[in-house]
Amino acid sequence: MPKPAPHPSECQTADQLQHPHDFGQGAKRKAEQRATLVTLLTLVTMLVEVVAGMITGSMALLADGIHMAGHAMALGLAALAYYLSRKHAHDRRLSLGSGKIADLAAYTSALLLGVSTLWLVYESIHRLLAPAELMPQEAMIVAVIGLAVNLISAWLLAGKHEHVHSQGDEEHHHDSNLSAALVHVLADALTSVAAIVGLAAAWLWGWNWLDPVIALMAAMVILRWSWGLLRQTSSVLLDREGPDEIRRSARKLLQKEGDTDIVDLHIWSVGQGSWTLVAAVVAHGTTTPQQYRSSLRSIKNLHHPIIEVSYCRQCAKAREEG
Known part of the structure; x- marks a missing residue:
C-alpha cells in the first residue's frame, strides 16, 4: 500500500518556506531611545522659553518656545511611532508589516512643522506692523540656552558616532521618522539663532524691527524643509518605486x-x-x-x-x- 500523505500540519516543506512577518521592524532601534530623550529635553526647554518670551516681550523668543511645543509633540510622535512599529511588527493584520507607522508619523510631523511656521509668519508680520516693547538682554540669555539645547538634541538624534547621511548606516539613511525629528530640532535651532541676532540688534542699536524680520526669514527656510519632508514621506506612503x-x-x-x-x-x-x-x-x-x-x-x-x-x-x- 502506498504510504499515506503527511498531514498538512506535519509538512516539512511548508515549515521550511515560513518567513518572518516583521519586515525588519521587530528590533528596538537606537533612534527610539534618542527620540524619547530629546522629547523630554525639548519639553523642559519649551516651558522655559514660553514663560521668558511672555515676560521679556520677545516675539522671536516666544515663537521659538511655541515652535518647541509643536516640536515636542512631533518628537513624542516619532518616539511613539518607533514603539508602535516594534509592538505590531508581527501583527499579520498589517499585510506588509508595521514599518509605515513611522513614515506616517514623519508625514504628520512635517504637517505640524508647516502649520506652526505659518503661525510664525503671521505673528512676525503682525509685530512688524505693531511693534512691541522688548527686554533684549534677558531674552537673549534664554535664547542662547534654547540654542544650546537644540544643538545637543541634534547631536543626540544623529548619534554620537554616526552620521545621518552615511550610506553605510541603513537605519539613518532611510529613516524618514528620524529625519523628521532632526529637521524639527534644526528648525528650532534656526529660530533660536534668529532670536539671538534680532535681540542683539535691538540691544545694541535699538532695531526692534529686526527681531520679527529675522523670524520671518527663518520661517521661509523652515517651510522649505517642511515641504521637502512632505514630499519624501508621501512618496513612501503612496508606495513609490524604490531607488x-x-x-x-x-x-x-x-x-x-x-x-x-x-x-x-x-x-x-x-x-x-x-x-x-x-x-x-x-x-x-x-x-x-x-x-x-x-x-x-x-x-x-x-x-x-x-x-x-x-x-x-x-x-x-x-x-x-x-
Whole structure:
C-alpha cells in the first residue's frame, strides 16, 4: 500500500518556506531611545522659553518656545511611532508589516512643522506692523540656552558616532521618522539663532524691527524643509518605486539565474530601510521560484520577495525533443 500523505500540519516543506512577518521592524532601534530623550529635553526647554518670551516681550523668543511645543509633540510622535512599529511588527493584520507607522508619523510631523511656521509668519508680520516693547538682554540669555539645547538634541538624534547621511548606516539613511525629528530640532535651532541676532540688534542699536524680520526669514527656510519632508514621506506612503540602485541590483541578480526575461518588477519601501519586491519573469531554463528568491538574498533589508515564474514553452519543448 502506498504510504499515506503527511498531514498538512506535519509538512516539512511548508515549515521550511515560513518567513518572518516583521519586515525588519521587530528590533528596538537606537533612534527610539534618542527620540524619547530629546522629547523630554525639548519639553523642559519649551516651558522655559514660553514663560521668558511672555515676560521679556520677545516675539522671536516666544515663537521659538511655541515652535518647541509643536516640536515636542512631533518628537513624542516619532518616539511613539518607533514603539508602535516594534509592538505590531508581527501583527499579520498589517499585510506588509508595521514599518509605515513611522513614515506616517514623519508625514504628520512635517504637517505640524508647516502649520506652526505659518503661525510664525503671521505673528512676525503682525509685530512688524505693531511693534512691541522688548527686554533684549534677558531674552537673549534664554535664547542662547534654547540654542544650546537644540544643538545637543541634534547631536543626540544623529548619534554620537554616526552620521545621518552615511550610506553605510541603513537605519539613518532611510529613516524618514528620524529625519523628521532632526529637521524639527534644526528648525528650532534656526529660530533660536534668529532670536539671538534680532535681540542683539535691538540691544545694541535699538532695531526692534529686526527681531520679527529675522523670524520671518527663518520661517521661509523652515517651510522649505517642511515641504521637502512632505514630499519624501508621501512618496513612501503612496508606495513609490524604490531607488534605482536597488532596482538595478535586483534585475542583475534575477537575470543571473540562467536565461531570464523580466516581464515586471516592483520594489517599494515597507518601513525604515526595509524593502519588498514583486517580480514576474519568464524562465528559459528550469530555474525555480525558490532559486530566484535565493539569488536576491545579497540585497540588504529586502524582505519577502515574491517571484512569479512562467516557463518558456518553446524552450521546454526543445528540451523534451532533445
